[in-house]
Amino acid sequence: MNVRCIRHGFAWILMLLLVFQAAAAPALAQEATAAASPLAASVEKFLSDLQKGEENMGLYAGIAVYDWTDKRYIYTHHEKRHYIPASNMKLFTTIAALDRLGPAFQWKTEVYIDGQVNAGGILQGNLILKGNGDPSLTEEGLQELAAAVKEKGIKQVNGNLLLDESYFDDVRLGTSWMWDDEPYGYSAQLSALAVHKNFVTATIAPGQKIGDAAKIALEPATSYLTLTNRAKTVEGSKSDLTVERLRGKNEVIVTGTIGTKAAPYQEDVTMEDPAMFVGEIWKRQLLAQGVKLGPKAQVMKTAVTKGVPLTSHLSPTLGEIIVELNKESDNFYAEMLLKTLGATQKGKGSFEAGVETVSDVLKRAGIDSGYRQADGSGLSRFDLVTPEQVVELLSFLQDQDYREALEASLPIAGVDGTLKNRLIGTPAESRLIAKTGSMGGVNSLSGYVTAKNGHKLLFSILINGIYKSKYAKDLQDYIAVQLATYPDNRTPDGYAPKTPATYQLSAVLDPILDKPEAAGLTAGLIVKKVGGEVLYERDADSLLTPASNLKLLTTGAALTRLGPDYTFKTELYGDAPIAKNGVQTGNVYIKGYGDPTLHTEDALKVQEGVSIEEIAAWLKAQGIKRVSGNLVMDESFFDQQRLGLGWAWDDESYSYNPTLGALALNRGTVMIQYEPAKNAGEPVRINVLPKTSYVTVINQATTASAGEENTIAIARDRATNTIRLTGSLPLDQSADYERVPVEEPAKYVGTALKEALVKAGVSFSPNSNVEIGTVPPSAAKWTEFASLPLKDILLYLNKQSDNFYAEMMLKTLGAVIKGEGSSAAGAEVVQETLKSLGGQTNFDMVDGSGLTRYNLISARHIAAMLEGMTKSKDFAVYYESLPIAGVDGTLKNRLKGTGAENNVHGKTGSMTGVNSLSGYFTTKDGEQLVFSIVLNGYAESSKVMTGLQDEIITSLSSSE
Incomplete structure (x- = not known):
């Protein structure tokens, strides 16, 4: 197994623990919602009217309402679809905690001594502060512990202050949290x-x-x-x-x-590293109590293996803690609680162990599978649940002895917590208790309402695809009022049951999208004749996460606004003209303009274009033998934002998550080549490309015997250029490589250039450095280098779905068209371009590659770009840049042996919970269709999503 299969090894272990296959059959009594019931009519009309607005049409909701008194569902809408729940995930965490720990549970923070206390109160040894996950510990709590140390007769510590945080693992942030x-x-x-x-x-x-x-x-x-x-x-x-x-x-x-x-x-x-922050405050509190420290005392971390308990501090009870957790929607409390569940129930204070514990409780609630939990708070967009599952959990709670504790922790409409300012003066005020949840594009509300007839209604409203959050809250509040009014709802004037639209391809495509394995997905789909009628659509306006299908917009705008022959330049300047005697006085400047193809002549090269070696050779050819000043890298054409907004912190070691700058090399990465040593037990053999001092590689990986598990992992210490290899590589594994992003890409360019110049015989003064700066107006321009034309660059970008290329393209659009080399300015250009091609701009675009989950766009938007580009004089360039089904790029191995092979030109896109495919299809009679399929939600595996896409495209072939 090569590194591409295992580089996400730890993430896949997490996913195996988190993903629960095949949706569970709900235990609650089911009753078909009568289309004509006043409650259903009221909600359906409000939702329908809401989605007619340009700013609201992308919103999509799942709703489930269960009458606990009558034991039946009284309203459902897409209740089996999966949604990102935001802070509604806290319901899962807190109910599981109450179930396993009980409302009276308390956390303990302990103090140990490792040494002897003499008669004078001097501890000849270490004072140890051990944490057990208390989320509520305050400075005052540490003050109480310090006072207790003094009361125990300790006046001075001649050892160290040791901090023990080993009760939890060392993973500091949740899966896919955004940097x-x-x-x-x-x-x-x-x-x-x-x-x-x-x-x-x-x-x-x-x-x-x-x-x-x-x-x-x-x-x-x-x-x-x-x-x-x-x-x-x-x-x-x-x-x-x-x-x-x-x-x-x-x-x-x-x-x-x-x-x-x-x-x-x-x-x-x-x-x-917050434990060291605790250590600083702990030290201050000890000193304030008059406990002195020896002159060599240090604050450092450890794990207690010995020691004598001295004193301890107890937190408030879990029942008290969850009041703040749920009423104020406290993420920190929820995550600490999840890891506490793992530590107490599974012996490991990790996200994975905590999630496993929650799943044990959910099984008791009848929710055996068919959801994904990645964290405790809902901050991760890997979390996916259905409204039906939330209601199932709330129903389970009704029969538990801790029900009152949980319900007491929920915000009350118009009274407190995150609902304090909502529903005031409505029938729902004081009668609705519920957990809120919100983040970009997501808003949720789940809990209980006391209906007008006194019945207890359990409900969950999960909304995704939100362009303006106000409208999601309006929908929730409207439903809340209707539930509080139940059963005295009235059918609104003008209501007519919505009849599903039928299209030419409905009989062919509806059965595919209605398959049981697709039940958890929201499928945005449109098939349209170029310049003609819509042959099929479903949820085509829903704002979804597009993954790499967003590159269709980035590259279409780049081709339209910059032109196919546009080239990226890299300029070379000096403080003075090139010296005739070979000794260059002053600085040498390299100014970048976003060339994504700048490379070194080695295995990192993917396209022709400007290389570091070419620049070094040019300088050498001018007769330069020595540089007295600095190499100054000017990257001012772009802003200083190195990563796209919303990119995940735990992706930073991977090549698809590169650092960005107007002057960058090798797609912002270095290459680590590796292979087994000759004998088991020896270090894995490595080679770094380019040969540069810019990165430090620490090789802790060893060679294992043939047949053993391949556990090699390559990761970069955050915010540094230190790369670590760990794990083992069996003798029978082939050589492989990994590309790893670097920090400060412009300095990487400068370092590589300086090293190439030295290799070519050009020396530098001892004080010469590689620095970031700007070219002064007085500098002399020596020359400039040009990249390949844009049409060739787009061919690589789209065929290989290269994120780095796409992000550089987006910032270039901003810089050239708007005078601001930022992703935001580039996205503005893209939206303007789409509007000029006949599309709408009511979508959110935050990066150029589709890597961020902040992007929200519909299948109709994507199809509009595809159709609009057919009218461009440069359409042939755009069309040929796309992967061809069964032939090349990311579609090379798909749709072989079907009518789509060598026909469909399309862009793929995939990440956890997301899969998309959009492009062009030519019918047998030569008519061109555009299509866009964007799938978001839960499926057993990504193969389910690609299988649905392939079946849809194959059906287009057979239905001509």
């Missing part, structure tokens, strides 16, 4: 030893007068975070502030302005 969420309190890192929810609260206030720096205070006060204050005081009462923590670092930068009359601004800021 750009990390600075904020709702995405705090996890540790079994935590305080103040592992964030500090930064309060920013105006300075004394205009022009002064803003005043910043941190609570708790700490030096663990390095603070850079660039915020200025200005006139007025408004604030425009940004609080940023650098990725992978404990450096916080505050920028912007705050008015002299503005109210203080607050932001909760997280940190890396």
Whole structure:
């Protein structure tokens, strides 16, 4: 098995634990919803009217309402489809916790001593603080522990202050959490030893007068975070502030302005390795209690293997904890609770073990399978559940002795928590208790309503594809009022049961989409004649995650706005003209303009174009023998955002998640080639391309005997250029490779160029460095290098679905057309282009490749780009850039032996819970069709989704 099969080894282990196959049959009594019932009519009409608006049409909802008193469903709508639940996932976590731990459960934080305390109160040894996952520990709690240490007679510690967080594993963030969420309190890192929810609260206030720096205070006060204050005081009462923590670092930068009359601004800021933050506060509390530390005392992490218990601190009860967890929708509490479940029930404080424990409880509730849970809070977009499953869980709760504890933790409409300001003055006020959930494109509400007739109604409303969150809340609130009014609902004026539309291909395609294995999917599908009629559509306006089908828009816009012959340039400057004596005084500048093909001449090269060796050879050919200044890399054509918004933190070591910059090399990666050594037990043999000092490779991987499991893993330490190989590679495995992204791509270019120049005989002064800067106006331009034309670049981009190329393309669009090399500016150009081609722009586009799950777009939008491009004079370039079914690219091995082989030109796209295929199909009579199939949701495997797509396309062949 090569590395492509195992590089997500740990992720697949997680998925095997999280994915539960085949939807479970609901245990609750089923009753067909009468189309004419007043409740159904009211909701259906409201939803139908809502989806007619341009800003609302992409919204899609799943709804289930169960009358607990009568033991029957009174309304359902797409209740078996899977949706990202956001914070409704907390219902699963908290119910499982109450079931397994009980409302009276408390967490314990312990203090041990490892050594002897003499008569004078001096501990000759270590003081150990051990965490057991208490999510509620505060600075005051540590103060109580420090006071207890003093009361035990300890006056001085001559050893170290040791921190034990081993009760949980060392995975700090949930699966697929987004890197750009990390600075904020709702995405705090996890540790079994935590305080103040592992964030500090930064309060920013105006300075004394205009022009002064803003005043910043941190609570708790700490030096663990390095603070850079660039915020200025200005006139007025408004604030425009940004609080940023650098990725992978404990450096916080505050920028912007705050008015002299503005109210203080607050932001909760997280940190890396939070146990050490606890250690700093713990040390301060000990000193405040008069417990001295020896001159060589250090704060460090350990795992307790020996020691004598000294004192402990108990948290509030679980019943009390979940009140804050659910009413305020606290992510940190939920994740700590999930890992506690794993530690207490499975002996491992991990996400996987916690999820396994939740699944045990769900099986008791009759939910054996057919859902996915990746975390405890719902912050991960890998979570997928159905409204029916949520109601099934709420029904199970009714017969449990902890029901009151859970229900007491839910927000009450118009009264408290996240529902405090909703449904005020309506029949649902005070009669609805429910868990809310919201994040970009997602909004959910599940819980209980006391109906007008006194019946207890259990409900779940899960909404995805939200362009404007207001409309999702409007739908939820409307349903809530209708439920509180039940059974006295009235059929609204103008209501008529919705008759499903029929199309020319309905008889062919409906049976495919209605297969049982597709029940958990939302399928956005449209098939249309170019310039003609729609042959079929279903949920074609639903805003879905498109994965790499988004590249169709990026590349279509690039071809339209830049032209097929556009080339990317790379410029070379000096502080002075090229010296005739070979000794170049001053700096040499390289300015990048987003060339995605810049490469080294080795196995990393995928296309012709400009190479580092070519640039070095040109400089050598000019007679340059020595450079006295620096190599300055100018990447100012693009912004400094290295990763797309919404990209997952746990993808950062993989080549499909590259770092971005206007000056980048080898698609932002280095290559690690590896193979087994000659003998078992020896280190795996490795080779790094290019031969560069820019990365540090630590090889801890060993060769295993033939037939043993291949466990080799290659990962990069976050925010560094240190790459680690771990695991083992059996003797009978073939050589393979992995490409790994690097940090600061422009410095990578400079380092590689400097190394190539040195190899070519060009020397540098001892103080010469590779730096990031800009070309000064006084610099002399020496030459420029041009890439391949865009038409050739697009051929590689689309055939191979290259994320790096697509992102560089998007930022180039922004830079060239809008004067701003950002993804946001590029997306604006794409939307303008689609509008000019006849499409609508009511969708969210955040990156160029489709890697982020912030993207929300419909099958109709994609089809509009495909159809619009057929009118372009450059259509042939676009068409030929797409993979051809059964022939090449990402469709090489699909649809062979069907009428689609060597016919369909289409773009694939896939990631967990998402699969898409869109493109062109030519009928036997030469008529061209455009189609777009975007599938989101839960299926047993990705093969189910691709199988459905292939069956749809094959059916097009047979139905001509």
